[in-house]
Amino acid sequence: MDLDCGKCRDSSKKESWKTIWILAYQSLGVVYGDLSISPLYVYKSTFAEDIQHSDTNEEIFGVLSFVFWTLTLLPLFKYVFIVLRADDNGEGGTFALYSLICRHVRVSLLPNRQAADEAVSTYKLEHHPATRNSSKMKSLLEKHKALHTALLILVLLGTCMVIGDGVLTPAISVFSAVSGLEFSMSKAHHEYAVIPITCVILLCLFALQHYGTHRIGFFFAPIVLIWLLCISALGLYNIFQWNPHVYKALSPYYMFSFLRKTRMGGWMSLGGILLCITGSEAMFADLGHFSYTAIQIAFTFLVYPALILAYMGQAAYLSKHHHNSDQISFYIAVPESVRWPVLIIAILASVVGSQAIISGTFSIINQSQSLSCFPRVKVVHTSDKIHGQIYIPEINWMLMILCIAVTIGFRDIKHMGNASGLAVMAVMLVTTCLTSLVIILCWHKPPIVALSFLLFFGSIELLYFSASLTKFTEGAWLPILLALFLMTIMLVWHYGTVKKYEYDLHNKVSLEWLLALGPSLGIARVPGIGIVFTDLTSGIPANFSRFVTNLPAFHRVLVFVCVKSVPVPYVPPAERYLVGRVGPAAHRSYRCIVRYGYRDVHQDVDSFESDLIDRLAEFIRYDWNRARGCTNSCGEDDGLHSNASSSECRLTVIGMAAVLSSAPLYELDGTLEPASVSVGFPSTESGGVADLVEMEPVNVRQRRVRFAVDNDNASENNAMEHDSPMRGELGDLAEAQQAGTAFILGHSHVRAKQGSSILKRLAIDFGYNFLRRNCRGTDVVLRVPPASLLEVGMVYVV
Secondary structure (H helix, E strand, O other): OOOOOOOOOOOOOOOOHHHHHHHHHHHHHHOOHHHHOHHHOHHHHHOOOOOOOOOOOHHHHHHHHHHHHHHHHHHHHHHHHOHHHOOEOOEOOHHHHHHHHHHHOOOOOOOOOOHHHHHOOOOOOOOOOOOHHHHHHHHHHHHOHHHHHHHHHHHHHHHHHHHHHHHHHHHHHHHHHHHHHHHOOOHHHHHHHHHHHHHHHHHHHHHOHHHOHHHHOOOHHHHHHHHHHHHHHHHHHHHHHHOHHHHHHHOOHHHHHHHHHHOHHHHHHHHHHHHHHOOOHHHHHOHHHOOHHHHHHHHHHHHHHHHHHHHHHHHHHHHOOOOOHHHOOOHHHOOHHHHHHHHHHHHHHHHHHHHHHHHHHHHHHHHHHHOOOOOOOOOEEOOOOOOOOEEOHHHHHHHHHHHHHHHHHHOOHHHHHHHHHHHHHHHHHHHHHHHHHHHHHOOOOOHHHHHHHHHHHHHHHHHHHHHHHOOHHHOOHHHHHHHHHHHHHHHHHHHHHHHHHHHHHHOOEOHHHHHHOOHHHOOEEEEEEEEEEOOOOOOEOHHHHHHHHHOOEEEEEEEEEEEEEOOOOOOOHHHOEEEEEOOOHHHOEEEEEEEEOOOOOOOOHHHHHHHHHHHHHHHHHHHHHHOOOOOOOOOHHHHHOOOOOOOOOOEEEEOOOOOOOOOOOOOOOOOOOOOEEEEEOOOOOOOOOOOEEEEEOOOOOOOOEEEEOOOOOHHHHHHHHOOHHHHHHHHHHHHHHHHOEEEEEEEEEEEOOOOOOHHHHHHHHHHHHHHHHHOOOHHHHOOOOHHHEEEEEEEEEO
């Protein structure tokens, strides 16, 4: 199901080596900023309290061995060679794994899912032969609704921990870099200088966010490249200068020797060692901006060797310097002659690393919002050329306040490291669990493969996670507290949104009611276009019936618009608008479903209004052309559905004109629901329709989904334009557009019904309504002009 489209990334597309090397270079500044600055604080955090550096060097060599194998097993083996392959149309991250699972197994909790969504070209399924065990797992997940909720909670937990990491990483990165001043000033001055300087840098970093990554990120890749070369050179210098035999410590023997000597203290110190993989998740989360090969090359051939050399160099220096074991830090192993240049580069690199996680936080909140799991916030797209670069003002300032509060409150790397370590491992555990499901459900591998992956990598991550939990009172409580707070907000918002949708679904009115409205009932049709926003994909929403009841008039052209999210990263613009009639052509009522992926840029109201009218005009031309030989515009097939209350005309995907080959637009597996699928091939006698796909869902009224592409044949277009009924309908649409457009939105108040539990009343009456009142309204999100807005008050008793 692949279509060539501008915005959709085809992960299988072959790229030239020149392009791959350029992408690998660019990925340094975006993907590896956080990971590359970990040598600043790993050893200092590890030796903060639980273990001490001794003359035997067992501790430092044991830590080096742990760092080496942790970097090798998790970022290199797990992410680079396995997890990066679990992409969703080239996109990575927690939501990419979730959407991939939702497309193969019906576990999505998005309320307005349609069979038509599976016709989107980016709704790509892996057509591996389904095994007996994968079918059993699929049936088990689809059967139990509790498992759907548990899966969503797991995804939201990973999301909350990423946001928590967005608070902690800038604080610990900048603080660690600035702490190098302790070697250039007295202790008294150092204590009063580091915190204010860190806060000022953080303040400037967040203040610059509204300019966008594409402007402030021009120097990111060179800075990280210089930093990696710098720590590699320092590592090599320290190895040859102090201990050329430090490479022996890479043996796993030193890990067991370390744990045997340090026992409980060594296990607790793993909470500091795990900081060496901080930022590894960014390789997967930022996959959509680059490519699998580019990220693999950059890490394998540059980032990984540079980090190993940096840690080996620090260990080599410390193995010969035991007198200052109470002052272990990155800068102690830097020669004094180059300490100031290294300090400046380190501060710049820490800012780059912070920028990467801040941008990632904006992105993941935008994705949560598209899945109805986060209250509506303002999303500013900072680049017209680079897709996905966004800025969220409210989140930006909240992150800044929390970062500065963490810096002032903790005041040391130990507590910041404990907090950051727990957040990092929680995200990795969630990724491991979701990837295990992808292996068995999407790749259809034997369960033993998925179980082996889960047990091997999960046991390593659980070991580190358990060590982090022991630091609960020493800073690790912060990400847990943040996660609980954010999880509560997300779950309450999602629960309230679903309940509100269910109320709309149960209280929608019939099509006969709409068709019966006319002068005989005192209802007038006024000039203009009325755009009624609703979450429903069929039927007439209750807020419109309330509107007509209180104001007995509605517009000559009526459009019911549903803006919905599809579990794919991008919906091609040519497939975004799904248009159909509501009632006969003479009624001038339409339904338009506008579909976005979880990474798509939502249009503003001006471009949306003009696009919508263009699509309606295209649909009218197409529909009259198709219906020339039919009895009515809904087609003879629709006569099978005698229940007028549930029948609407077929929905058509109206897109931009394109030239397609004689091959079918895409192919669908006949075993998928909907049960029967017919694929039409282009024909010279198709009358302007190049491709046709009909989908008939199981146990619901038949609905057709058609891909229509304008035929460039001028004679046929002229013939259509001279068709009197079509010309009349297009004329009515043009007149209505000239008269003006009104946007009709529901202004809702949700209330728990009597007899509800205390928990439900708290969630709905207080939590959801508080969030709804204090987040951005639909009119603000859509940028509806106040003069064109009509709000209909509705009380939802759920």
